[in-house]
Amino acid sequence: MKKVLWIIVAVLFIVVLxxxxxxxxxxxxxxxxxxxxxLQLIKEQADSKNVALSIVHNGKQLADVNSDxxxxxxSTMKIIVAIEYAQQAAEGTIDPEEKVSLQELEKYYISxxxxxxxxxxxxxxxxxxxVPISExxxxxxxxxxxxxxxxxINLLGVEHINDVLIQTELxxxxxxxxxGGGMFIPLxxxxxxxxxxxxxxKVLEDMSLxxxxxxxxxxxxxxxxxxPTSEEKKESASALDMKFQKIWSxxxxxxxxxxxxxxxxxxxxxxxxxxxxxxxxxxxxxxLMQNPQNRxxxxxxxxxxxxxxxxxxxxxxxxxxxxxxxxxxxxxxxLGTIEQMQLTKKLNSFQLEILTNPSFRSKVEKILGxxxxxNQTE
Numbered sequence: 261m262k263k264v265l266w267i268i269v270a271v272l273f274i275v276v277l278x279x280x281x282x283x284x285x286x287x288x289x290x291x292x293x294x295x296x297x298x299l300q301l302i303k304e305q306a307d308s309k310n311v312a313l314s315i316v317h318n319g320k321q322l323a324d325v326n327s328d329x330x331x332x333x334x335s336t337m338k339i340i341v342a343i344e345y346a347q348q349a350a351e352g353t354i355d356p357e358e359k360v361s362l363q364e365l366e367k368y369y370i371s372x373x374x375x376x377x378x379x380x381x382x383x384x385x386x387x388x389x390x391v392p393i394s395e396x397x398x399x400x401x402x403x404x405x406x407x408x409x410x411x412x413i414n415l416l417g418v419e420h421i422n423d424v425l426i427q428t429e430l431x432x433x434x435x436x437x438x439x440g441g442g443m444f445i446p447l448x449x450x451x452x453x454x455x456x457x458x459x460x461x462k463v464l465e466d467m468s469l470x471x472x473x474x475x476x477x478x479x480x481x482x483x484x485x486x487x488p489t490s491e492e493k494k495e496s497a498s499a500l501d502m503k504f505q506k507i508w509s510x511x512x513x514x515x516x517x518x519x520x521x522x523x524x525x526x527x528x529x530x531x532x533x534x535x536x537x538x539x540x541x542x543x544x545x546x547x548l549m550q551n552p553q554n555r556x557x558x559x560x561x562x563x564x565x566x567x568x569x570x571x572x573x574x575x576x577x578x579x580x581x582x583x584x585x586x587x588x589x590x591x592x593x594x595l596g597t598i599e600q601m602q603l604t605k606k607l608n609s610f611q612l613e614i615l616t617n618p619s620f621r622s623k624v625e626k627i628l629g630x631x632x633x634x635n636q637t638e
Contacts, residue, residue: 293606294605294606294609295606295609295612295613295620297602297606298603298606298607298609298610299624299627299628301599301602301603302325302590302628303627303628305592306325308594309326309329310331310592310594310595311325311326311591311592312325312326312327312329312516312517312589312590312591313326313327313589313590313591314327314517314518314520314521314588315586315587315588315614315624315628316521316524316525316586316587316588317584317585317586317587317621318584318585318586319585321629322614322624322625322628322629323624323625323628323629324628324629325628326517327516327517327518327521328516328518329516330434330514330515331514331516331517331571331573331591331592331593332509332510332511332512332513332514332568332570332571332573332591332593333512333513333514333515333566333571333573333591334512334566334567334568334571334573335406335409335564335565335566335567336520336564336565336573336574336575336591337436337513337515337566338400338401339401339545339564339575340421340424340425340433340436341409341412341413341421341436342397342400342401342541342544342545343424343428343537343541344416344421344424345393345412345416345540345541345544346537346538346539346540346541347424347537349393349394349537349540350534350536350537350539350540354393354415354416355393356392356393356394356397356540357392357393357394358392359390359391359392360390360391360392360396361389361390362382362385362388362389362391363389364411365378365396365411366407367411367483367487368408368410368411368440368483369406369407369493370406370440370496370497371493371494371497372497373406373497373500374404374407375567377403377404377405377406378405378406378407378408380403381399381402381403381405381408393412393415394540394543394544396408396412397412397544398543398544398547400412401544401547402544404564404566406439406440407440409439410438410439410440413436413437413438414480414484418437418438418477421436422435422436428522428523428526428532429522430515430519430520430522430523432514432515432516432518432519433513433514433515433516433519434513434514434515435473435513436513437473437476437477438476438477438479438480438483440480440483441475441476441477441479441480441483442472442476442508442511442512443496443497443500444479444483444488444496445464445472445475445508446460446461446496446499446500446504447492447496448475448479449463449464450499457499457504461503461504461507464504464507465507469511473511505568505569505570506569508568509568509569509570509571510593512568515591516591517589517590517591518589520575520589520591521575521587521588523575524575524576524577524587524588524589525577525587527541527545527562527577528560528577528578528579528585528586528587530560542560542562545562545563545564546560546562547562548561548562548563548578549561557580557581558578558580558581559581559583560578561576561577561578561579562576562577562578563575563576563577565607567600567604570593570594570595570600571592571593571595572590572591572592572595572600572604572607573590573591573592574588574589574607574611575588575589575590576588576589580615586614588611588614590607
């Protein structure tokens with residue numbers, strides 16, 4: 261009996277030890293205030309070409325790691341949609357105060373594919389059944405609603421949205437296309453050819469990027485004429501296992517951090533786009549300024565991030581009340597699950613140190629100032 265009791269005590273001790281260690285590990289590895297982690301990860305991952313970083317401070321380049329390497333943008337590409345929204349609003353092509361029913365937006369919503377973003381936006385509306393187009397744009401940026409994005413792509417015209425890439429000279433930026441259209445490709449392939457998932461996966465892997473985009477746009481066009489049923493949306497979401505998600509993620513529009521840091525400079529200057537455009541763009545892009553603490557030290561600031569199961573991206577611009585301007589673009593792909601979770605928690609602290617800490621900026625410039633310095637610094 262005593263032997264059994266000692267075994268039970270020992271097992272309980274081990275369980276408590278494991279739980280205690282696990283709690284300590286989680287607190288240590290996933291604490292938010294850890295800018296050094298981000299710095300070291302970028303340094304270590306630079307050779308993989310799956311991590312890119314560009315930082316400009318007061319017109320001086322502080323960081324340049326794989327800045328010309330195209331990587332998937334995920335939701336960061338929604339900045340381009342926001343710019344075209346603001347330009348059409350400024351020109352009077354669209355009325356930002358025109359009401360849109362949530363039922364109309366539901367047409368573009370695929371549940372369980374956006375991390376709860378669209379529902380979180382709806383929950384913030386306090387039971388409204390209609391919202392102005394300006395609020396749809398806000399939901400696209402502040403909450404990252406894919407449904408709102410596809411609604412705006414349809415409203416604004418994908419060709420006009422892609423004209424922004426030419427207008428802003430984003431030479432490496434791939435064309436934007438419907439998010440939902442891409443998600444529906446696996447299901448349409450299986451249904452058209454009566455194929456198994458394995459057979460459909462092979463078709464997708466062999467499909468060229470141009471054909472993939474064309475198919476996504478065609479699905480989206482048909483979608484607007486005959487919206488998919490709830491059952492079809494469920495079937496589409498269930499078809500997106502991790503192998504299909506990887507193809508979808510890899511074929512999202514790609515760009516370089518060099519492109520996006522130049523775009524952040526244009527937004528930060530308030531000179532590149534018209535004053536009228538900024539009247540509609542700034543309320544959408546600069547949600548950071550709703551925080552009273554940010555208004556104490558920032559003149560203006562805007563950002564947009566993006567993620568999939570494999571991607572983490574962020575583009576940001578800011579000018580503080582002393583006139584210091586900072587532009588930042590970070591893209592990462594093919595990160596491990598733990599690394600992505602860590603980066604998601606810690607990236608904000610890295611950005612804040614860049615904005616506020618001169619000694620940290622100097623350290624970043626020394627280590628990440630050029631792609632070559634990453635390999636040379638011990």
